[in-house]
Amino acid sequence: MFNYIVRRLFQMLPLLFLASVAIFTLVSLQPGDPLDELRMANPMMTAEQFEDLRRAYGLDQPIYVRYFKWLGRALGGDLGRSRTYGLPAAEFIFQQRLPRTLMLTVTSLTIALLIAIPVGIFSAVRQYSAGDYTITFLSFVGLSTPNFFLGIILLYLFVIVLPENLGWRGLPVGGIPNLMWSDLQTGRVTFGSYVGQWATHLILPVFTLASGSLAAWTRFMRASMLEVLNQDYVRTARSKGLNERKVLYKHALRNGLIPIVTLVGLSMPSLFNGALITETIFSYPGMGRAIFDSLVNKDYNVAMAALTFIAILVVFFNLVADVLYAVVDPRIRYD
Amino acid sequence: MKRSFLMVVLAVVLGVAFAGPRDNSLVIGTSQEPTHLGDPLSSLGSQAIRSEVELYLYSGLYRVNLDTLLEADLVTEVATVENGRLSITSLDEGGQKVEMRLTLRDDVFWSDGTPITTDDIALVYEMSKAPGMPTASPDYWARFSFSAQDAKNFTVQLSPAQSSDLVGSPIGLLPNHKMRDAWEAAKTAVAALNPATDGARIGEIYRGFITDFGSSAAINAGRTVYSGAFVPTRWTPGSALQMARNPYYHAHPADQSKYVQSVEYRFITDTNALLFSVTTGAVDATSSVAITFDQAISPQITARAADRYDIWFVPSATWEHLEINQFTNVQQVADLMLNDVRTRQAITHAIDRQAMSDALFNGLQPVAHTNVSPSDPNYTDNVRKYDYDPEQAAALLTELGWTRGADGILARTVDGRTVRFELEFVTTAGNAVRERQQQFIAEDLRQVGIDVRINNAPSNVVFANTFINRAYEGAWTGMFMFAWVSSQASSLNAALYLCRNAPTPANNWAGQNAGGACSPRYDEVRDRAVAELDPVAAMPLYQEMQVIFAEELLAIPLIYRANPLVTAKGLVNFVSSTFSQGYGYPPVMPAVVGWEQNGATKRFDQAQYASQF
Numbered sequence: 001m002f003n004y005i006v007r008r009l010f011q012m013l014p015l016l017f018l019a020s021v022a023i024f025t026l027v028s029l030q031p032g033d034p035l036d037e038l039r040m041a042n043p044m045m046t047a048e049q050f051e052d053l054r055r056a057y058g059l060d061q062p063i064y065v066r067y068f069k070w071l072g073r074a075l076g077g078d079l080g081r082s083r084t085y086g087l088p089a090a091e092f093i094f095q096q097r098l099p100r101t102l103m104l105t106v107t108s109l110t111i112a113l114l115i116a117i118p119v120g121i122f123s124a125v126r127q128y129s130a131g132d133y134t135i136t137f138l139s140f141v142g143l144s145t146p147n148f149f150l151g152i153i154l155l156y157l158f159v160i161v162l163p164e165n166l167g168w169r170g171l172p173v174g175g176i177p178n179l180m181w182s183d184l185q186t187g188r189v190t191f192g193s194y195v196g197q198w199a200t201h202l203i204l205p206v207f208t209l210a211s212g213s214l215a216a217w218t219r220f221m222r223a224s225m226l227e228v229l230n231q232d233y234v235r236t237a238r239s240k241g242l243n244e245r246k247v248l249y250k251h252a253l254r255n256g257l258i259p260i261v262t263l264v265g266l267s268m269p270s271l272f273n274g275a276l277i278t279e280t281i282f283s284y285p286g287m288g289r290a291i292f293d294s295l296v297n298k299d300y301n302v303a304m305a306a307l308t309f310i311a312i313l314v315v316f317f318n319l320v321a322d323v324l325y326a327v328v329d330p331r332i333r334y335d
Numbered sequence: 336m337k338r339s340f341l342m343v344v345l346a347v348v349l350g351v352a353f354a355g356p357r358d359n360s361l362v363i364g365t366s367q368e369p370t371h372l373g374d375p376l377s378s379l380g381s382q383a384i385r386s387e388v389e390l391y392l393y394s395g396l397y398r399v400n401l402d403t404l405l406e407a408d409l410v411t412e413v414a415t416v417e418n419g420r421l422s423i424t425s426l427d428e429g430g431q432k433v434e435m436r437l438t439l440r441d442d443v444f445w446s447d448g449t450p451i452t453t454d455d456i457a458l459v460y461e462m463s464k465a466p467g468m469p470t471a472s473p474d475y476w477a478r479f480s481f482s483a484q485d486a487k488n489f490t491v492q493l494s495p496a497q498s499s500d501l502v503g504s505p506i507g508l509l510p511n512h513k514m515r516d517a518w519e520a521a522k523t524a525v526a527a528l529n530p531a532t533d534g535a536r537i538g539e540i541y542r543g544f545i546t547d548f549g550s551s552a553a554i555n556a557g558r559t560v561y562s563g564a565f566v567p568t569r570w571t572p573g574s575a576l577q578m579a580r581n582p583y584y585h586a587h588p589a590d591q592s593k594y595v596q597s598v599e600y601r602f603i604t605d606t607n608a609l610l611f612s613v614t615t616g617a618v619d620a621t622s623s624v625a626i627t628f629d630q631a632i633s634p635q636i637t638a639r640a641a642d643r644y645d646i647w648f649v650p651s652a653t654w655e656h657l658e659i660n661q662f663t664n665v666q667q668v669a670d671l672m673l674n675d676v677r678t679r680q681a682i683t684h685a686i687d688r689q690a691m692s693d694a695l696f697n698g699l700q701p702v703a704h705t706n707v708s709p710s711d712p713n714y715t716d717n718v719r720k721y722d723y724d725p726e727q728a729a730a731l732l733t734e735l736g737w738t739r740g741a742d743g744i745l746a747r748t749v750d751g752r753t754v755r756f757e758l759e760f761v762t763t764a765g766n767a768v769r770e771r772q773q774q775f776i777a778e779d780l781r782q783v784g785i786d787v788r789i790n791n792a793p794s795n796v797v798f799a800n801t802f803i804n805r806a807y808e809g810a811w812t813g814m815f816m817f818a819w820v821s822s823q824a825s826s827l828n829a830a831l832y833l834c835r836n837a838p839t840p841a842n843n844w845a846g847q848n849a850g851g852a853c854s855p856r857y858d859e860v861r862d863r864a865v866a867e868l869d870p871v872a873a874m875p876l877y878q879e880m881q882v883i884f885a886e887e888l889l890a891i892p893l894i895y896r897a898n899p900l901v902t903a904k905g906l907v908n909f910v911s912s913t914f915s916q917g918y919g920y921p922p923v924m925p926a927v928v929g930w931e932q933n934g935a936t937k938r939f940d941q942a943q944y945a946s947q948f
Contacts, residue, residue: 030795031795031796031799031801031802032795032796032798032799032800032801032802033799033800034380035800036795036798036799036800037380037381037798038380038381038471039800039847040798040803040847045472045473045474045845046473046474046845047842047843047845049473049474049477050845052467052473052534053469053473054534055467055530055534055535055538056467056468056469056534056535056537056538056541057469057534057535057538058534058535058536058538059535060534061535069535080539081539081542081543081546083379083380083542084370084379084380085370085371085379085546085550086370086371086379086542086543086545086546086549086550087546087550087552096572096573100573152607155607155608155611156611159611159615160611160614160615160635163615169615170615172617173603173608173609173611173612173615173617174603174605174608175573175574175601175602175603175604175608176571176573176574177571177574178569178571178574178575178577179571179574180555180571280604280605281605281607281608282605282608283602283603283604283605283608283609284573285368285572285573285574285602285604289604296795298795
């Protein structure tokens with residue numbers, strides 16, 4: 001297993017190099033450059049002055065020169081500064097945006113998993129019962145309701161309709177609370193207040209984001225458990241006289257979880273790249289918006305840092321998923 | 336613990352904000368967040384919300400009031416010929432030089448109590464002249480020079496000068512006592528680099544110098560000081576920027592406790608969410624960068640206005656128009672005779688712009704007849720107007736040799752070829768309002784036999800230099816609908832439709848005259864107008880330009896935009912006009928914004944400068 005992991009890690013290097021070349025090329029080849037807006041805004045700018053600006057933004061050099069300059073600095077730990085924000089790209093992504101995105105995505109993933117697994121098991125064990133039909137119906141509603149629609153409906157409901165009719169102030173329309181981590185250290189807010197304010201801001205986006213995966217994973221869990229429950233070894237376990245709880249949770253669940261482990265492993269990178277639509281609807285400043293805005297604004301350093309980071313995560317979590325197979329399924333062994 | 340947590344959640348849920356008159360504060364909702372603050376050279380690019388927020392934090396030498404007049408702010412008086420502070424002299428090589436001799440007031444201080452001096456202006460001047468410093472207006476700084484006589488008196492010169500140089504503050508300020516050491520360090524770092532090969536690195540160092548004092552982290556760390564009525568107290572990126580009164584500000588009202596004591600910009604980037612914030616009262620006012628026009632007239636907001644808030648539409652100098660490709664080397668342009676003014680007149684007569692304004696904008700965005708806003712001091716209404724007249728359009732097209740084909744579309748024969756009047760129509764994909772206008776226009780044009788072929792793409796594609804500025808190569812061959820954002824200065828520059836600003840291979844695709852419109856008569860009058868530094872003498876020239884523009888239809892004007900502004904009832908002096916503070920950002924004097932309920936006196940009336948829904 002150790003050799004396998006080391007080998008895979010080395011195989012990642014050329015893959016990540018190619019990925020970074022592809023990302024840089026695609027980002028650089030998109031139409032226009034960061035100076036188009038400046039040029040449009042200032043008709044008095046001369047061609048010579050414009051060339052000076054191109055030099056100041058490094059756009060006077062060919063793509064491959066710019067790429068290797070970026071790579072050289074990136075390998076030295078310098079991801080450059082955001083053209084838009086002036087901040088170091090690493091600080092903008094890893095200190096400002098990533099923690100917020102993780103707060104949103106990890107919460108929604110955890111909630112989705114905590115609900116989907118038991119509900120999926122229940123649905124499988126009580127197949128064709130009224131409960132199963134209800135869960136199946138709700139799952140399909142969840143699967144077929146797009147996030148942007150659900151988000152707006154929830155906002156309308158919890159920010160306008162219910163408050164207007166119940167005399168309730170309602171939930172925040174989105175964004176994040178006016179809080180910083182240092183507020184806890186300085187005692188500006190209590191821990192309860194900190195968590196409470198975050199909770200009220202996260203309720204709607206977390207529910208919106210969780211709804212899709214919750215529905216999908218419930219269906220997967222149900223299907224997987226049904227398949228396992230019909231296996232011979234489960235029948236054997238029951239015929240041995242084991243109680244149903246032991247059959248379910250000791251014998252069936254471990255195998256039933258294998259597809260879920262794969263799905264969760266593959267969805268790990270999406271925890272980091274944010275949820276663009278949900279973030280947009282709820283004005284949540286996370287990675288999804290950061291990547292989107294950096295591409296639209298042609299903020300190359302931010303786009304490169306974020307997308308390369310995602311590429312690393314995709315490759316890494318594929319490896320993690322492969323390793324977890326072996327942990328969950330004793331039949332799988334790597335040499 | 337559990338109980339206190341629940342209480343907090345309940346408190347937050349039940350009372351998200353106690354903003355407004357109750358605690359004499361102001362919460363402003365905006366859909367954009369400043370990337371940084373304190374960038375007088377716009378080294379990191381321009382951003383409307385940054386300019387607006389900076390009105391609270393930085394005083395200028397002058398301010399542009401609601402009537403588009405200059406008022407002295409940090410200086411003792413506005414430089415004029417009459418008071419002897421402004422002189423205009425002729426240059427041997429042609430053109431004129433302007434010299435302004437100004438004096439900083441004795442009672443102006445930074446927010447730490449340090450007096451504001453000419454050293455603070457000299458720092459910005461030095462930055463503007465640093466080789467490799469990215470600025471949004473290199474052309475301006477190339478003509479600019481500065482000298483200080485002492486700590487309070489200084490002179491600025493512009494040579495050769497343009498009429499637009501007399502609009503707004505000639506230069507900004509930064510606190511020398513806070514930033515000088517870092518500036519010297521940035522210069523030292525740049526000196527070790529080669530400008531020919533390290534341009535990007537040099538630009539980054541300079542931009543880094545700006546953000547080391549203007550980023551949210553720098554501001555929260557209290558790394559710099561301010562000259563405006565407010566100082567930032569806290570900036571939570573992605574959430575809000577809070578400001579409190581600056582105790583050292585020189586122009587607080589005598590009874591300042593009656594005016595708002597704190598201001599918060601709340602960043603709600605999705606305009607639907609922002610709309611909900613307005614309707615629920617979570618924000619007291621909207622910024623100039625907030626909800627869209629469409630949203631401002633939607634029933635969701637208008638039905639809930641009643642006694643809670645006012646919805647204003649401030650006339651904007653931004654004008655929506657159709658740029659027409661007039662490069663005759665492009666086959667389609669020659670075939671359709673788009674360079675012939677009669678074709679452009681026919682197209683204009685064929686479009687019912689008033690009906691479009693009524694249908695899409697409740698008539699609140701008026702029909703434009705030229706490229707100059709009615710709010711502009713140089714505006715004239717005495718220009719040729721093109722009312723909706725499909726018969727006149729048809730007559731002009733017939734005069735040009737077009738006849739209706741069997742399919743109802745105009746056709747004519749050119750060199751043995753049958754040419755259909757099929758016009759490419761480009762605009763920004765995804766901009767729903769603009770796409771609705773496009774449908775409206777396309778339908779009108781079809782009525783007179785012009786077939787429209789829509790070819791939209793996202794704004795970053797169509798506004799890329801390789802598209803919009805390549806009409807000469809036929810990147811787009813017909814009409815391109817977009818808006819020019821104007822300030823009074825850009826209106827005075829009037830450089831857009833100069834023949835020499837048509838992007839072609841000859842000028843390396845420079846210039847914003849994307850369609851290649853060319854009127855030597857317009858150019859000649861414009862060059863005289865720009866060189867005429869006496870506004871009274873310049874006015875007839877600017878008006879003559881509008882007459883020529885409308886006569887020759889260098890572009891087809893559609894509508895002037897109006898910016899929605901929502902203010903809670905009782906909020907006073909949160910007012911803007913078309914050109915107030917340059918681009919119409921509210922408020923013109925942050926120090927006097929307040930709540931009538933708390934005794935604030937109304938000094939400015941928005942009704943004089945905007946229409947109310």
